[in-house]
Amino acid sequence: xxxxxxxxxxxxxxxxxxxxxHYPLTVRQLFYALTVLHLINKTEGxxxxxxxxxxxxxxxxxxxxxxxxxDNTRWMxxxxxxxxxxxxxxxxxxxxxxxxxxxxxxxxEVWLEKDALSGVLYDVTQDYDVPLMVTRGYPSLSxxxxxxxxxxxxxxxxxxxxxxxxxxxxxxxxRNVEERLxxxxxxxxxxxxxxxxxxxxxxxxxxxxxxxxxEWQIDDWNLPTRPTKTSDSRAAKxxxxxxxxxxxxxxxxRELVRMHLSQHVxxxxxxxxxxxxxxxxxxxxxxxxxxxxx
DNA sequence: AAGCTTGTTCCGGCCATTCG
DNA sequence: CGAATGGCCGGAACAAGCTT
Numbered sequence: 001x002x003x004x005x006x007x008x009x010x011x012x013x014x015x016x017x018x019x020x021x022h023y024p025l026t027v028r029q030l031f032y033a034l035t036v037l038h039l040i041n042k043t044e045g046x047x048x049x050x051x052x053x054x055x056x057x058x059x060x061x062x063x064x065x066x067x068x069x070x071d072n073t074r075w076m077x078x079x080x081x082x083x084x085x086x087x088x089x090x091x092x093x094x095x096x097x098x099x100x101x102x103x104x105x106x107x108x109e110v111w112l113e114k115d116a117l118s119g120v121l122y123d124v125t126q127d128y129d130v131p132l133m134v135t136r137g138y139p140s141l142s143x144x145x146x147x148x149x150x151x152x153x154x155x156x157x158x159x160x161x162x163x164x165x166x167x168x169x170x171x172x173x174x175r176n177v178e179e180r181l182x183x184x185x186x187x188x189x190x191x192x193x194x195x196x197x198x199x200x201x202x203x204x205x206x207x208x209x210x211x212x213x214x215e216w217q218i219d220d221w222n223l224p225t226r227p228t229k230t231s232d233s234r235a236a237k238x239x240x241x242x243x244x245x246x247x248x249x250x251x252x253x254r255e256l257v258r259m260h261l262s263q264h265v266x267x268x269x270x271x272x273x274x275x276x277x278x279x280x281x282x283x284x285x286x287x288x289x290x291x292x293x294x
Numbered sequence: 295a296a297g298c299t300t301g302t303t304c305c306g307g308c309c310a311t312t313c314g
Numbered sequence: 315c316g317a318a319t320g321g322c323c324g325g326a327a328c329a330a331g332c333t334t
Contacts, residue, residue: 008317028305048320052307071306114304137304138327169303169328176328232302233330298333304326312319 011039023068027055029116032246036224086291093284097277100129107156108264113164120250124257148184159207161260166213167242168234178208213243223247
């Protein structure tokens, strides 16, 4: 698409504005935000030629602070190491947390289709010490299988809160995740029973909740829709309206997660756990001081 | 009926070519 | 000549529709 300088300028301004208000963001997240603002079309071309390019130029020219945009997909590997034993304990004293779930009789996870929103959901899931599972589109079989193993290993009933787009593939992904997890949990339980010399391993129950985006939410929450891609082979059995998960404002999304997780851990328990953590961190701090002294 | 192709989801970037 | 386009890289999947 050919745009005038003024149009490009408007998009640049919107990029700056949105990033400033919501950083850290991924480029993908920024892309969806601009589509919701109707500044660009939701196509891979616009993503690459418009958003990626402008974001690149603006950062290289110093117009956009580097830390406003992040890339979660590339990572670094290195063994964990410390300057000394005291440093190790010191580090633990800063980060230590006691598991909120170890002594509970249920197991909860949050699942998410798109990595771009992982930062938003993690703000809440970390408070509740709940795993945030990101599939990045269709999940790999390896990912689902190891997730199923972790669930069986807990031996507790599982609740999953799922977040994904309302579009043909998005609906299919959550169906696939639920079915595969069910299948793999039964399989894992069977295998573990056989290798366990008579002690039977049970597949826990799975309560799978697709929290968003669901059809009823489009009108109830007045979400901006996109025409469903007719080229999607799943489009025929799907409605004409599609909605990005990004169409739900970040604050509302966080509230939605909090609403569900707080059904399992109430505010009182959360506060009590924080207090325990504080005290145990102090103990670690004292240990670190002793190590330094002696 | 099995197997392949095409198109879709997620993520981010670079570069050669084409268009106005 | 600058801006837009298209293709490529890497990596994981699934379904519909064609082709053998």
